[in-house]
């Protein structure tokens with residue numbers, strides 16, 4: 396059994412040691428690894444223009460990127476991998492509200508030009524290559540057990 400002062404010392408030492416480890420790891424991530432993780436050096440002019448379109452049109456009012464934004468419309472971090480550039484351009488250049496889900500939610504009909512759509516695709520391509528440690532998780536559609544009782 397620890398005495399009161401030993402417990403105090405144990406608490407203080409533990410807090411200090413783990414705070415230092417936390418700070419060291421945060422420093423390592425922000426100073427040594429961030430460039431590699433985000434590959435900022437590959438951020439092209441085209442992708443930057445896409446980012447401006449993204450901001451100016453408040454796409455985040457409905458969508459999320461890297462989990463940030465609103466949960467009304469699909470997560471777009473890996474949209475290029477998931478949908479391909481052709482589909483994305485179709486949604487962005489459409490003159491009528493785009494939607495294939497039965498929820499009734501539709502993508503705003505921005506009717507972007509091909510150039511603007513390419514800039515947004517370049518931005519999504521860049522975002523899609525950021526190392527996100529597995530985010531977003533792939534949905535597991537596998538049905539484990541079929542419930543026959545309701546039939």
Ligand code: HEC
Nearest residue numbers: 452453454457468469483486493494495496500501502503
């Ligand atoms: C008012 C809400 C809203 C806003 C604002 C909005 N979107 Fe959407 N968007 C949607 C909805 C809802 C869908 C899903 C449509 C469907 O497939 O049924 C969608 C679909 C998409 C898709 C296809 C994604 C997929 O996985 O199928 C892309 C790409 C996209 N939006 C990009 C954008 C961009 C870029 C902007 C800003 C310029 C934007 N959206 C602004 C609602 C919105």
